[in-house]
Amino acid sequence: MEDIINSFTSSFEDSGISLEKVRIYPRPAFPFPWTTKAFFAAMPHSVDGIPMELEPFGFKERQYDLVIIGYQPWFLSPSIPISSLLQHPAFKTVVNDTPVVTITGCRNMWINAQEKLKLRLKEANARLVGNIALADRHDNYTSLVTILYWMLKGKKDRKWGIFPKPGVSDADVAGSEVFGQTVKKHLLSEEWSELQPDLVRQKAVEVKYYLMFIERKAGRIFKIWSGIINKKKNKGPWLTAFKYYILIALFVAAPLILTIDAIFFRPFLGRRIKKQKEYYEGVDLA
Numbered sequence: 001m002e003d004i005i006n007s008f009t010s011s012f013e014d015s016g017i018s019l020e021k022v023r024i025y026p027r028p029a030f031p032f033p034w035t036t037k038a039f040f041a042a043m044p045h046s047v048d049g050i051p052m053e054l055e056p057f058g059f060k061e062r063q064y065d066l067v068i069i070g071y072q073p074w075f076l077s078p079s080i081p082i083s084s085l086l087q088h089p090a091f092k093t094v095v096n097d098t099p100v101v102t103i104t105g106c107r108n109m110w111i112n113a114q115e116k117l118k119l120r121l122k123e124a125n126a127r128l129v130g131n132i133a134l135a136d137r138h139d140n141y142t143s144l145v146t147i148l149y150w151m152l153k154g155k156k157d158r159k160w161g162i163f164p165k166p167g168v169s170d171a172d173v174a175g176s177e178v179f180g181q182t183v184k185k186h187l188l189s190e191e192w193s194e195l196q197p198d199l200v201r202q203k204a205v206e207v208k209y210y211l212m213f214i215e216r217k218a219g220r221i222f223k224i225w226s227g228i229i230n231k232k233k234n235k236g237p238w239l240t241a242f243k244y245y246i247l248i249a250l251f252v253a254a255p256l257i258l259t260i261d262a263i264f265f266r267p268f269l270g271r272r273i274k275k276q277k278e279y280y281e282g283v284d285l286a
């Protein structure tokens with residue numbers, strides 16, 4: 001995320017814009033590389049948006065012309081650190097009545113997280129004016145294998161020398177500078193209404209049908225799991241059950257459901273699907 005933010009904002013300083021970067025650290029820190037246990041244990045609080053403590057942070061100014069939020073989705077929800085930030089009084093004060101641009105760096109599933117973020121921003125009276133989503137462009141299974149390798153081994157290289165590099169590609173990280181320039185243009189003119197349409201034209205956000213389909217279903221199911229697990233004293237067995245559930249859902253159920261959908265539903269729902277895609281590519285909240 002830091003690389004993305006640096007690339008995205010690299011043209012700002014040349015234009016005399018004063019740029020302040022604030023990195024948020026959760027307290028205690030999450031392990032990296034992750035253990036499998038810690039990885040899945042992050043699910044219930046991510047999904048239910050339960051905040052945690054953050055290391056002290058501060059802002060130089062009381063008000064900004066633009067706030068850019070870089071964040072990662074965790075379990076189809078804003079990560080626990082970003083969700084904690086969004087609920088933090090100091091941050092809520094800073095984004096109040098202020099234009100906000102969000103930028104995600106993820107595996108490939110960000111739309112549910114972004115919907116939750118839209119809601120938090122609305123509660124804080126912020127004005128979401130732009131969104132950029134950078135994702136791994138490899139297929140859903142390859143990117144799952146490689147991101148788990150990266151997260152659990154801590155190595156961002158090619159697993160077994162065979163798989164591609166995990167996460168957002170270096171080219172896309174570097175290319176995010178172009179989206180930054182678009183945001184900069186709107187910042188300098190203080191005209192925000194056309195920012196997101198401009199970003200969509202540049203393909204700064206692309207909603208893929210089958211990922212949207214899976215996410216919409218999985219988001220609701222994760223919510224049921226998190227609701228149950230958050231109430232349990234002994235979460236361990238439930239988290240193990242969730243881990244196996246996810247694997248079965250992804251490798252067995254998803255291909256089946258997608259095939260049924262491709263034959264019986266998708267061909268007849270063209271207009272509705274187009275509208276859904278446009279909605280998720282936008283910055284409005286339904």
Ligand SMILES: Cc1cc2nc3c(=O)[nH]c(=O)nc-3n(C[C@H](O)[C@H](O)[C@H](O)COP(=O)(O)O)c2cc1C
Nearest residue numbers: 001039042072073074075076105106107108109110
């Ligand atoms: C606990 C955890 C859950 C994640 N869940 C998702 C997810 O639901 N969707 C997704 O596209 N990426 C997911 N990712 C990948 C992250 O969004 C992100 O791409 C990854 O952490 C690399 O970014 P970073 O180096 O900035 O942390 C997850 C990562 C972690 C650690």
